[in-house]
Amino acid sequence: MDIARVLMVAPVQDVETAVTWYERLLGRPADSRPMPSLADWHLTAGGWLQVFEDPERAGSTYLNLEVPELDGAVTELAARGLIAGPVRPGGTRTRFASLDDPDGNRITLLEDPVT
Numbered sequence: 001m002d003i004a005r006v007l008m009v010a011p012v013q014d015v016e017t018a019v020t021w022y023e024r025l026l027g028r029p030a031d032s033r034p035m036p037s038l039a040d041w042h043l044t045a046g047g048w049l050q051v052f053e054d055p056e057r058a059g060s061t062y063l064n065l066e067v068p069e070l071d072g073a074v075t076e077l078a079a080r081g082l083i084a085g086p087v088r089p090g091g092t093r094t095r096f097a098s099l100d101d102p103d104g105n106r107i108t109l110l111e112d113p114v115t
Contacts, residue, residue: 006047010061010105011054015039018051021101024080059104070095070111084109 012018019039023029026049030039037053049063067073074084074097084097094112101107 004046007050008048008061008063009050009052010063010101010103011052011057011059012101012103012105013053013055013058015051015053017102018053021082022049022051024082025077025101025107027076027080061105063105063107064110065107066110066112068111070097070109073097073109 010018010022015037019030022039022041026041026043028041030051031042032040034040039051041049043049043065070087074087077084077099082099084099087095087097090096090110090112094110096108096110098106098108
């Protein structure tokens, strides 16, 4: 089986509220809005983030985003009004910091390997 793309989906209560928050997280608007209840961000050639209105499942997702430099990413988010939790070690080579979207979906920023 060949995989062409990986789609991370964050179920949310209200898509418009979530889109505003994820625009702050990612620093840009969604790349597409294929239907009223869905927004897509194309993060890498093969990795997309989708925010989908699904109140029954809202807040039940963990999203891991690897960043090249964690301290800079945390500082950048703080400038946008989003505060990540403390930077913590995750094994011998990884560091991470997490924050929750308005529905409680957990977003973890990972730096691996630690520079």
